[in-house]
Amino acid sequence: MSVHDDLTSVQRCLDDLSRSLGRLEKQLGSGGLEMRRVRADADHLRESVALLRETAAGPATPRKPELVTIPDTPYDDSLWVDTDDEGLGARDRHAP
Numbered sequence: 001m002s003v004h005d006d007l008t009s010v011q012r013c014l015d016d017l018s019r020s021l022g023r024l025e026k027q028l029g030s031g032g033l034e035m036r037r038v039r040a041d042a043d044h045l046r047e048s049v050a051l052l053r054e055t056a057a058g059p060a061t062p063r064k065p066e067l068v069t070i071p072d073t074p075y076d077d078s079l080w081v082d083t084d085d086e087g088l089g090a091r092d093r094h095a096p
Contacts, residue, residue, distance in 0.1 A: 003056045004056065007049065007052060007053050007056060010049055011049060011053075014042070014045055014046055014049060017042055017045075018042060018046075021035075021038060021039060021042055025039075
């Protein structure tokens with residue numbers, strides 16, 4: 001089976017689950033905590049399968065991240081005026 005066929009099968013199963021939950025809600029009521037949790041879980045599954053379908057429809061080859069060039073020029077020293085050298089303490093103080 002192809003990925004598309006598998007996703008279609010999963011979608012059919014989720015549709016069956018949704019119909020079955022609808023029948024249960026009519027019999028048990030939809031206000032109980034358990035029924036709300038099951039309905040929320042089914043909705044999350046539906047959203048997850050939709051995301052999988054979008055991913056499967058995308059390009060087969062993974063995209064390479066865009067590279068960012070970092071210049072070799074030194075940073076402006078004024079950026080570091082109000083900081084301490086890590087592990088060395090402040091510039092104008094001495095260790096006890």
